[in-house]
Amino acid sequence: MSEAKKLHVALFPWLAFGHMIPFFELAKLIAQRGHKISFISTPRNIQRLPKVPPNLAPLINLVSLPLLTVEHLPQNAEATTDIPSHKTPYLKIAFDGLQGPLHQFFQTSTPDWIIYDFAPHWLPPILANLGISGVFFSMYGAWTLSFLGSSTSAMINREDSRTRPEDFTVPPEWIPFPSKIAFGLHEAKRAFGDHIEVNNSGFSDVFRLGSVIGGCNVIAIRNCNELESNFSRLVGELHCKPVVPIGLLPPADFDGSSDQDDMWLTIKEWLDKQNKGLPFFWALRKRENSVKLPDGFEERVKGRGTVWTSWVPQLKIMGHESVGGFLTHCGYASIIEALYFELPLIMMPISIDQGLIARFFGEKMVGIEITKDEKDGSLRRESVAESLRLIMVEKEGRGYRDKAKEMKKLIADKDMHDRYVDHFVEFMQNHRVA
Known part of the structure; x- marks a missing residue:
């Protein structure tokens, strides 16, 4: 040239x-x-x-x-x-x-x-x-x-x-x-x-x-x-x-071992202990007057999950070997990052384009969308649990897990x-x- x-x-x-x-x-x-x-x-x-x-x-x-x-x-x-x-x-x-x-x-x-x-x-x-x-x-x-x-x-x-x-x-x-x-x-x-x-x-x-x-x-x-x-x-x-x-x-030149700051070490220590069942790490960035957890929620899930309310190193978490799936609001960037790490998607779209993103990647068979009430968008806890089990552990979800691994080749x-x-x-x- x-x-x-x-x-x-x-x-x-x-x-x-x-x-x-x-x-x-x-x-x-x-x-x-x-x-x-x-x-x-x-x-x-x-x-x-x-x-x-x-x-x-x-x-x-x-x-x-x-x-x-x-x-x-x-x-x-x-x-x-x-x-x-x-x-x-x-x-x-x-x-x-x-x-x-x-x-x-x-x-x-x-x-x-x-x-x-x-x-x-x-x-x-x-x-x-x-x-x-x-x-x-x-x-x-x-x-x-x-x-x-x-x-x-x-x-x-x-x-x-x-x-x-x-x-x-x-x-x-x-x-x-x-x-x-x-x-x-x-x-x-x-x-x-x-x-x-x-x-x-x-x-x-x-x-x-x-x-x-x-x-x-x-x-x-x-x-x-x-x-x-x-x-x-x-x-x-x-x-x-x-x-x-x-x-x-x-993601460019990801290196999960770099930047060993105190926050990441705290998160990593928790992730290192997780290997069976469906424990969760929930990154919940609270905006003013936004999501409010039920009273006593964090106490009830102690030992099964962690709620983190400030910024998190998302790429490092996704790249950790104990992470087996990604429950996502369907931001396009986050989906690309998740598939880069071969993580199948459990999709819970929120804003205008995220539902369309969920339909698109649903057609690609790299994950499933949690069923919501068509009229008001509400969802049942059973729907969330069923979707997580299907994608993360059940035999019927293996096809989604395999498709996510295939998508990694394209994204990487x-x-x-x-x-x-x-x-x-x-x-x-x-x-x-x-």
Whole structure:
């Protein structure tokens, strides 16, 4: 390959760590190829990011933009992890207030490309005026993008033939191949109020998503053709945009023996003693006014389980030999990490896209979804116990365990995922706005 010009690439993720961390991993991968990076977020989030590797420090500039003070948003709340979910629209209002500072940054720093998330519906016109190329980097799988809208204009102008929650419980008519990916009724009802219709931020999430897709030069998806190609191809056809898979961004250079800090040693000591039955390690990150355990719960499960309410080293826990399965809310990044360690999935989705992720990986037979009440999304303790036993110990679950092991080969293929990133970087080098 001939020596192409080195790029200056800015990255601007939504204020959630499930978005910021994959953006940060992509930033490091681009920097490894010799390109200059500006990673843009707010001061507290910048401080909470993983450390930049010393060899990449000269190429990665961490840019802090101050977040507006917004009514109903607690002081120092700069990410979704800092607030209960019903206050997320107010975080989006604060995020929209970054428009002015970001515009100023572009005028002085002039990146060749900016890679951005679903939320800044106001960003594409700014980029067009300044002659900066834009990548929409989707944290959502191609199946979710396909499900949410038939075209950019339909998403922006709310021209969807689906007008009731019930309409979202079946695959849409524009998906031309067999698929079971759709919302459950309880998911559709919640999505309608929180994401499909206008929320307290002043805009619907679908409007935001349609706007950034409509204004980008290319759609980048955390995906690879070896996992699926039909939905990725369909996204390009629906939105008339090039779609570039960037690989799955699997865990890089995992070493379970490193960073022997006191917290990990405490957790490891407990894990080392577990080898039979179904003991559990529950990482329960408590948000304000969120999950409350029943009185006496921790005392009753003593000896059978541990509830950990602060940050945990998830990769180290998953890589421990005593861990045999992963009960997950179905965040895409966590599922990729679990399958990297050959862990079959017990899926309990919560937010808008997680149900669709559960359906997708359910079709891959790498785990099962816990049965919920269709109307209200409640679940029975018996359903949880039955799902855990099936996946973890029973003969009937062996097929899921075997499929999870097979998926490891795909996710751990570093050379393959590197080629996807190489192709993405080459695309940016060859398709900049003149």
